[in-house]
Amino acid sequence: MAKNILTAIRAGGNNTSPDANYLLKAAIDRAKEVNMPKENIERLITRFEERKANLVTMTLEGFGPLGVPLIIGAETDNKNRILSEIKLIFRNHQGTLGEGNSVAFLFDRVGEVELETIPEDKELLLIDAGAEDFEENRVITKAEDAGRMKEKAIELGLKVVNFGVVMKAKNPVMLKSEEEVVKMMDFISELEENEDVIEVFAGFDFKEGENVKKI
Secondary structure (H helix, E strand, O other): OHHHHHHHHHHOOOOOOOOOOHHHHHHHHHHHHOOOOHHHHHHHHHHHHHHHHHOEEEEEEEEOHHHOEEEEEEEEOOHHHHHHHHHHHHHHOOOEEOOOOOOHHHEEEEEEEEEOOOOHHHHHHHHHOOOOEEEOOEEEEEHHHHHHHHHHHHHOOOOEEEEEEEEEEOOOEEEOOHHHHHHHHHHHHHHHHOOOEEEEEEOEEEEEOOEEEEO
8 A cells, every 4th residue: 555655646746745646645545445544644655755855766677587577666765775675686586687778678668547447338439549458457558648548538437546657568478387476476576565666567477278367
């Protein structure tokens, strides 16, 4: 819930007012639904405000276990600390943190709008507005069209959960077993638990029977 709130603040232009940032309001409402204490929410927002002036954005790239390429977005007030922490996580999971642009070429930069639901009767309208693909409840579009697609979705009466620009793997590594998926997800979870990590894009799929699970 804390990560969702921080992501909503950033997606809303670092605006920490729920009245002016509807994504933050939605994230706070979800946190309250699972009984996150009001004091914790307020402390999280206050700490972000205190650090905001000194935060810098970083992009880290590398290969995780099983040769899966990853791009990690971080926002920190101490670049040396976050770099050291991420290197250690990669090393502990038999991964390799690379130089800049070492894996970026393996991804496409696309826009993504996550909706609560996508009714079938709205899909054609979204396609007319620039939707290029649908993945579960996510609308994929050109990176520059993410904001416009969000506004179109709202205009159509659809509830927007999140939106932004993401990195989508061109040729995801196909994992061979559920054990490999668990290994990757443990690695990703440890990255995401770092308070300075704001997003992790990992290029892998898992085929179970005839169903391909997009990660």
